[in-house]
Amino acid sequence: MPSRRTxxxxxxxxxxxxxxxxxxxxxxWVILSSLDPRAELRVKAPDGLTLDNFDAVLTPEITLTPxxxxxxxxxxxxxxxxxxxxxxxYPLSRFRSRLNRPFLLTILFATxxxxxxxxxxxxxxxxxxxxxxxxQGTIFFFAASQLPFAIWLMKNFMDxxxxxxxxxxxxxxxxxFQSLIRxxxxxxxxxxxxxxxxxxxxxxxxxxxxxMLLLTxxxxxxxVSINEFFGNRGMVAYGQLAAFSVIYSTPVIxxxxxxARRLGGGFALGGAxxx
Amino acid sequence: xxxxxxxxxxxxxxxxxIAFTDLQLTGQAHASFVGFxxxxxxxxxxxxxxxxxxxxxxxxxxxxxxxxTLGLALASLMQRASKPVRTLTGGIVITAWVLPExxxxxxxxxxxxxxxxxxxxxxxxxxxxxxWLFTLPILAVSFANVWRGTAFSMLVYSAAxxxxxxxxxxxAEVDGAGGWRxxxxxxxxxxxxxxxxxxxxxxxxxxxxxxxxxVMTRGGPGDKSQTLPLFMYEQxxxxxxxxxxxxxxxxxxxxxxxxxxxxxxLLRTEV
Numbered sequence: 001m002p003s004r005r006t007x008x009x010x011x012x013x014x015x016x017x018x019x020x021x022x023x024x025x026x027x028x029w030v031i032l033s034s035l036d037p038r039a040e041l042r043v044k045a046p047d048g049l050t051l052d053n054f055d056a057v058l059t060p061e062i063t064l065t066p067x068x069x070x071x072x073x074x075x076x077x078x079x080x081x082x083x084x085x086x087x088x089x090y091p092l093s094r095f096r097s098r099l100n101r102p103f104l105l106t107i108l109f110a111t112x113x114x115x116x117x118x119x120x121x122x123x124x125x126x127x128x129x130x131x132x133x134x135x136q137g138t139i140f141f142f143a144a145s146q147l148p149f150a151i152w153l154m155k156n157f158m159d160x161x162x163x164x165x166x167x168x169x170x171x172x173x174x175x176x177f178q179s180l181i182r183x184x185x186x187x188x189x190x191x192x193x194x195x196x197x198x199x200x201x202x203x204x205x206x207x208x209x210x211x212m213l214l215l216t217x218x219x220x221x222x223x224v225s226i227n228e229f230f231g232n233r234g235m236v237a238y239g240q241l242a243a244f245s246v247i248y249s250t251p252v253i254x255x256x257x258x259x260a261r262r263l264g265g266g267f268a269l270g271g272a273x274x275x
Numbered sequence: 276x277x278x279x280x281x282x283x284x285x286x287x288x289x290x291x292x293i294a295f296t297d298l299q300l301t302g303q304a305h306a307s308f309v310g311f312x313x314x315x316x317x318x319x320x321x322x323x324x325x326x327x328x329x330x331x332x333x334x335x336x337x338x339x340x341x342x343x344t345l346g347l348a349l350a351s352l353m354q355r356a357s358k359p360v361r362t363l364t365g366g367i368v369i370t371a372w373v374l375p376e377x378x379x380x381x382x383x384x385x386x387x388x389x390x391x392x393x394x395x396x397x398x399x400x401x402x403x404x405x406x407w408l409f410t411l412p413i414l415a416v417s418f419a420n421v422w423r424g425t426a427f428s429m430l431v432y433s434a435a436x437x438x439x440x441x442x443x444x445x446x447a448e449v450d451g452a453g454g455w456r457x458x459x460x461x462x463x464x465x466x467x468x469x470x471x472x473x474x475x476x477x478x479x480x481x482x483x484x485x486x487x488x489x490v491m492t493r494g495g496p497g498d499k500s501q502t503l504p505l506f507m508y509e510q511x512x513x514x515x516x517x518x519x520x521x522x523x524x525x526x527x528x529x530x531x532x533x534x535x536x537x538x539x540x541l542l543r544t545e546v
Contacts, residue, residue, distance in 0.1 A: 012355040114483030205375035207486035
C-alpha cells in the first residue's frame with residue numbers, strides 16, 4: 001500500500017507544519033524585530049534591515065554587565081553543582097549501602113518539588129543570615145536547587161563506567177577520591193558535560209531566584225535586567241528589547257544544540273527522569 | 276550533601292516554622308507564634324481562593340490538556356512524517372522550550388497584545404479580535420505555557436512511541452484496525468506509564484511557573500491571572516506579610532509533595 005502510506009505521510013507532514021508555523025510566529029517576531037528599525041508588536045517584514053538595535057543595546061550598562069553577572073552566577077553555580085554532584089554520586093554508584101535507596105528516593109522527591117514555593121522562606125532566611133543581595137548566596141542557592149537532579153543524572157552516567165578499571169587502580173594503592181578524579185570522571189566525560197551544560201542552561205534562564213535574592217541593580221543577571229525594558233523606561237523600544245532577547249538567548253540555544261546529540265536525540269534525559 | 280541540607284531542607288524547615296508566625300517585613304523585633312491562624316485566614320481569604328482556582332484552571336488547561344495532548348499528537352504525527360518536516364518542527368518546538376523563561380514570556384506578551392500578532396491574524400481572517408491579556412489573561416498565559424512546555428511532552432512521548440515494537444502495530448493494521456482504534460486500544464495502553472510520568476512532571480512544573488506569568492500580566496488585570504506563586508509573592512512582599520506568604524508557600528509545597536509522592540509510586544512499579 002505505498003500510495004496510502006504516502007498520503008498518510010503527507011497528512012502528517014501537513015499537520016506538523018501547521019503546528020510548527022504556530023510555534024514559529026513568536027520566534028519569527030523576535031528575530032525580525034531585532035533587525036527592524038521600526039519594530040512593532042506584530043510580526044511583519046522589517047522596514048529595511050539594520051543592526052542599530054544591536055548597536056544600541058551592546059553597551060556595558062544594558063547588556064554587558066547583566067550578561068557578565070549571569071556568567072558569574074551561573075558559572076559559579078554550575079561548578080559547585082558539578083563538583084558536589086560528582087562527590088555525592090560516587091558513593092551512590094559504587095558502594096552498596098542500605099542508605100542508598102532511601103537517599104535516592106529522597107533525591108527524586110526533591111527533584112520534583114516546586115522550587116518557587118520555597119523562595120519566600122529562603123528570602124526570609126537569607127535576610128537573617130545576611131546572605132541577601134550577595135552573589136555568593138545566590139550561587140549557593142542556585143547550586144542547591146540544581147543538585148538533586150544533577151546527582152540523579154550523574155549517578156546514572158556513573159553507573160555506565162565499568163568497575164574493573166577502578167579496582168585495578170585500588171590494588172595499585174589509589175584512594176577512592178583519586179580513582180574518582182583520575183579514572184571515573186575522565187571516562188564519563190560526556191556525562192559530566194551533559195550535567196554541566198544542563199545545569200548552566202537551567203540557571204541561565206532562571207528568573208525568580210535572582211529576582212528575589214538580589215536587590216542591587218548592578219548585580220542583576222540578564223534574566224532580571226530584561227525587565228528594565230518594560231515599565232521603568234517609559235516608551236518600550238521593542239526593537240532593542242528583541243535584540244537583547246536574541247543576545248541573551250543565543251548562548252543557551254547553542255549549548256543545547258551541543259549536548260542534544262549526547263542526550264541521544266530521543267532524549268535520554270527523559271529516560272534519566274524516568275529512572 | 277551539606278549544601279542540600281543547608282539550602283533545601285533548611286528553608287523548608289524554616290518555612291514550616293514561619294508559616295505559623297505573623298512575621299512581617301516591617302521589622303518588628305519578634306514574630307509571635309500564631310498557630311494555624313495563617314492557614315485559617317487563607318481559606319477564608321477570597322483572593323487566596325481565587326488564586327487556587329486560577330492555579331487549577333492554569334494547570335488543567337495548560338498542562339493536563341495542552342502540553343500533554345499536543346505533545347502526544349506531535350509525537351505520533353512525527354512517527355509518520357517525513358524527516359525534514361520532523362526535524363524542522365522538532366527544532367522549533369524545542370527552541371521554544373530552551374528559551375529563557377523571561378524571553379518566552381516577553382515573546383508571548385507581544386503575541387497576545389492588542390496590537391500583537393494574534394489579533395493581526397484574526398483581523399486578516401475577518402474574525403473578531405480582542406485584547407486578550409485584558410479579557411482572558413488566564414487563557415493567554417495558559418497558551419503561553421503550552422507554547423513553552425510542549426517540547427518536554429513531545430520528547431517523552433517520542434521516546435515512548437519508539438519503544439513500541441513495529442510488529443504489534445502492523446499486526447493490528449492487518450487485522451483492519453483503523454488509526455484511531457489502534458491509538459486507543461494499542462498505543463495508549465502501551466505507553467500509559469510514560470503518560471503518568473509525563474502528567475506528573477508537567478503538573479509539577481506548571482505549579483511553579485512564575486516568571487512567565489509575571490512578565491506577561493503581573494497577575495493582572497486585577498487578580499485575573501494571579502496563580503498561587505504570584506499570590507504568595509504579592510502577600511509576602513507587596514503586603515509585607517512574610518508569615519502569611521510562607522503559609523501559602525507551604526500549602527503549595529504540600530500539593531507539590533503529594534504529586535511528587537504519586538510520581539515516585541509510578542516509578543517504583545517501573546524500576
